[in-house]
Amino acid sequence: MFKFLLKQFNYMINGLGEMTQMALSGLSFLIRGKINFRDLFYQMSQIGVDSLFMVSITGLSTGMVLVVQMGNQMVKMGAESYVGGIVALALARELAPNLTAIVVAGRIGSAMAAEIGTMVVTEQIDALHTLAVSPIKYLVVPRVLAAALMLPILTIYANAIGIFGGSFVSVAQVNISLVSFKESILATLLVRDILGGLAKAFIFGIIIGIVGCYKGFKTYGGAEGVGKSTTSAVVLSIMLILIANYFLSVLVVNVNESFFTN
């Protein structure tokens, strides 16, 4: 049992090390300006198009449910003027970046692992090597960069549509006026709350891209292997997103407190 755990731990540390190595070598291509912009924009549009619908539903539902759950309580306590602010704050700081990242991990991270995994089992990655082209430069850099850039954009969108959903339920079910909802948001939400969320989304995007590509490269054993990589890419990236979220949240809160307390 102990041996098994030790082996798993070893395996995990190894994996994290290899992913870091991949990220660093990608970064070195990035710094040297070796980016294929055509591919980058293609990947970005793929990520946007593929996840827009799911992010819409996630954002809308989250905003609506927040108000459903707390709206009536708040009205009873006479605190209806806080509802809009709480919804906006919860979305901007935590819910929008996290839920967007989890949805995109399921949709895009898995697609990356499947695509690269298929390239591995059909020897296309070997073919890239024989043509003297680095798969990191050709496949990893545009994908990770695209995910890192698209996640904040999708998060802004999730914020907006979440607030729209919240305001809709407030007006239709809880009897809070749109004006009071809006005033509450303006009084509570600060630009730095939004920026903190976007910074987290950027990091989540990097995690999704790196894990998706890494799991793809680690594929072996034909179609079954591709299936396994796909699943494990989603599981691992969601776990890493949740773990990273704690540390990033602590960081963001600390930065905010030390720079903006006065």
Added chain:
Amino acid sequence: MKFNATSYADEIKKGETIISVRDLYKAFGSKKVLKGLTLDVKKGEILVIIGPSGCGKSVLLKLIMGLLAPDSGKIFYAGKEITKFNEHELNEMRKRFGMLFQGAALFDSLSVGENISFGLREHTNLSKSEIDKIVNEKLELIGLPGIAALSPSQLSGGMKKRVGLARAIAMDPEVLLYDEPTTGLDPVMVTIIDKLTLDMNKKLGCTTILVTHDMKSAFRIADKIAMHFNGQIIEVGTREEIMKSKNPVVKQFIDGSEEGPITISHATVEK
């Protein structure tokens, strides 16, 4: 045309050794695939490596290409020890090599033309019209003119192999490696691919290493045949020498008979 890749093999004359493999060992987990393999390839010749499926022939090609690292042993290309090369040096060397994979390994997100011109676009500053010209030339050469705009999924197995070959020769390589080019093709296509292999060798003058278990093909194209068995090269010779070989393994393999030293346990899954 020499593009901007470093050439190592210019000073080597035709008929002199260009690639030499010395005492190569490679294992995957507990499965020992190569056990002290030694082999010499002369410049300009067509060397066909035959052997039972799963004996590690493809692994040997991947080791020569630097796609895998050996456990021990050395590989020299034009006198340089490539097993000591770093990634950059390996890439410089790979620009002088072309490889045709078993399943052709075309990039399915790119068109046929983009596949063929991949190396040119990545490594040269040629204009689009010059690249298009080379693509059309290579398509002519493989007998499939005018298919540059198709996607690989629209091609048949034999066409894919031929496009894979066009991609491999796009940079005018010094060495061409073929990994079972005729496996899974109909007899007519096999003859066409064999003829192409001979053509490429003659027209481009490139050294050719071809891995196959198709004896008919081997006898049709080979300058020299090397028998790979049990992780080693057990016999090398011209077509006639191999045909008259006294070695029981070679004899059994040529005849395709069930009885002999090659048993079913040698035909395990190739990695």
